[in-house]
Amino acid sequence: MDLSTDVWGQLATTWMKPLSVHLFLIPHLLTIDKLPDKVVLQIFSYLSHREICRLARTCRKWRMIAYDSRLWKCVSLRPEMSGLHVSSLEALLALISIRFGPSLRYIELPIELITHTVLYELGSKCPNLTHMLLDFSTAMQLHDFNELQGFPTKLRYMCICLSEVIFMEGFMRKIYSFINGLEVLHLIGTYEKISEEEEEIYEVINIHKMKSATPNLRIVNLYGINFVDDSHVEAFSSNCIQLECLAVNYCAKVTGSSLRILFQRCRKMRCLLAQQTGLLSEHVQAVEWEKTQLQELDITGTDLTSDCLTDLLTRVPALRWLSAGQQDGFNDSVLRAFADKGNARSLMALDLDRCESLSEDGLYKFLLRFGPQLRGLVLSGIPHVTDQLWTGTLPSLRQVKILVMGMSEVDQLVDCIAQNCSQLERLELRWDPETLRYSDKSQKAIDTLRVRCLRLKCLVLSDGKYYETVKANFERADRTTVVRTTTNCRVSNCYLLSCYQDLLFN
Numbered sequence: 001m002d003l004s005t006d007v008w009g010q011l012a013t014t015w016m017k018p019l020s021v022h023l024f025l026i027p028h029l030l031t032i033d034k035l036p037d038k039v040v041l042q043i044f045s046y047l048s049h050r051e052i053c054r055l056a057r058t059c060r061k062w063r064m065i066a067y068d069s070r071l072w073k074c075v076s077l078r079p080e081m082s083g084l085h086v087s088s089l090e091a092l093l094a095l096i097s098i099r100f101g102p103s104l105r106y107i108e109l110p111i112e113l114i115t116h117t118v119l120y121e122l123g124s125k126c127p128n129l130t131h132m133l134l135d136f137s138t139a140m141q142l143h144d145f146n147e148l149q150g151f152p153t154k155l156r157y158m159c160i161c162l163s164e165v166i167f168m169e170g171f172m173r174k175i176y177s178f179i180n181g182l183e184v185l186h187l188i189g190t191y192e193k194i195s196e197e198e199e200e201i202y203e204v205i206n207i208h209k210m211k212s213a214t215p216n217l218r219i220v221n222l223y224g225i226n227f228v229d230d231s232h233v234e235a236f237s238s239n240c241i242q243l244e245c246l247a248v249n250y251c252a253k254v255t256g257s258s259l260r261i262l263f264q265r266c267r268k269m270r271c272l273l274a275q276q277t278g279l280l281s282e283h284v285q286a287v288e289w290e291k292t293q294l295q296e297l298d299i300t301g302t303d304l305t306s307d308c309l310t311d312l313l314t315r316v317p318a319l320r321w322l323s324a325g326q327q328d329g330f331n332d333s334v335l336r337a338f339a340d341k342g343n344a345r346s347l348m349a350l351d352l353d354r355c356e357s358l359s360e361d362g363l364y365k366f367l368l369r370f371g372p373q374l375r376g377l378v379l380s381g382i383p384h385v386t387d388q389l390w391t392g393t394l395p396s397l398r399q400v401k402i403l404v405m406g407m408s409e410v411d412q413l414v415d416c417i418a419q420n421c422s423q424l425e426r427l428e429l430r431w432d433p434e435t436l437r438y439s440d441k442s443q444k445a446i447d448t449l450r451v452r453c454l455r456l457k458c459l460v461l462s463d464g465k466y467y468e469t470v471k472a473n474f475e476r477a478d479r480t481t482v483v484r485t486t487t488n489c490r491v492s493n494c495y496l497l498s499c500y501q502d503l504l505f506n
Contacts, residue, residue, distance in 0.1 A: 191224025
């Protein structure tokens with residue numbers, strides 16, 4: 001009989017005795033060192049590259065596994081974004097040849113490592129590289145790219161983080177001939193760095209030329225670029241007829257004057273994200289929405305009139321994802337028109353955060369009617385909406401996966417969520433700390449939520465005593481990553497976008 005089989009047999013027959021008595025029966029050979037290499041490799045695959053590099057110092061076997069190219073398919077070299085720090089160009093060139101090679105699929109490079117030599121080596125040594133992020137955001141000047149002779153040719157996804165003042169045209173001219181296979185393009189601006197007294201705005205990248213080099217684009221994200229306007233939207237529409245998703249979030253100069261021609265040219269357009277833009281009602285109403293394939297729309301923080309919102313929501317054939325928060329014009333008549341004259345039967349995600357013109361009665365009727373089909377609902381920041389709305393509508397939200405709600409009576413509503421929303425994956429509870437009410441029964445309600453909502457992977461709460469109580473409860477059940485604070489995490493319906501994975505950047 002095998003020794004280990006005999007040992008476990010003895011343990012099974014004497015399991016009622018104290019375990020300490022039988023520790024001597026466990027073979028000393030059963031250590032982590034005896035795990036098969038493929039098992040250790042699988043364990044390492046869940047670790048960051050920083051942790052993998054530390055573990056490589058443990059022993060010769062772990063060093064060999066740590067440097068397996070299968071662990072280096074996706075690499076970030078931006079330390080400020082939790083990536084690896086590479087001390088010199090020579091070290092990076094050695095990594096490209098020895099460790100990355102044909103296995104590399106995705107790489108992020110900071111400005112100091114973006115040189116013609118590095119890009120050439122990536123193009124020649126990493127033939128399967130399909131995703132690349134180039135971070136120029138901290139650049140004060142560019143390297144000399146006059147000698148650039150090669151560049152990755154199989155790129156499907158490229159993200160360029162722009163600088164405020166560095167002009168990119170010299171670099172872009174060198175790579176135009178290599179990027180005609182791009183399907184996903186992210187150009188990330190400096191929105192968060194803009195001051196109220198903005199000085200001269202520079203057009204640091206020539207979008208009109210870029211669109212000619214990228215005819216196969218499906219997804220374009222122009223996030224927070226202060227010079228982007230409607231002419232740039234029209235430029236993409238003129239050459240990228242395969243376009244399915246356009247995101248211009250935080251591009252304040254976009255007014256929507258090019259939307260009509262965009263949807264006429266790009267018949268496959270199904271997703272338009274225009275949060276915090278300068279959309280004008282007359283331009284939005286000029287679009288032939290009834291002829292479009294639009295399914296996903298974000299107009300959060302735009303200043304559209306009630307008439308425009310009614311016209312839009314009753315003409316779009318079949319919206320499945322709608323984000324219309326922070327809209328003063330979004331009132332009961334708009335919501336009623338959407339329900340009665342529009343096609344809300346396809347709706348699966350709705351965000352009406354801080355739409356204070358909506359009444360509790362109007363929301364109640366809408367959610368009773370369409371709640372059973374919703375997978376995501378964001379409804380917070382409306383002070384006159386009471387907890388009675390939630391207790392009355394939660395039984396209709398049995399399929400919801402994402403929920404953001406305002407509340408004051410925590411215990412009752414947490415228990416109601418647990419009883420009705422077993423499919424819940426992400427939950428955020430927002431409240432005014434001064435009106436928050438909970439009691440000694442909180443632990444019981446939290447227990448019910450934890451036990452019934454087994455798919456819950458993210459629970460976001462405002463920092464404070466109640467947050468500490470909930471966090472301790474989940475940690476005792478070894479679910480340490482679930483409870484988070486609004487300081488570093490917010491929940492939204494974006495996870496339900498059809499192209500969510502392609503829209504990720506940074």
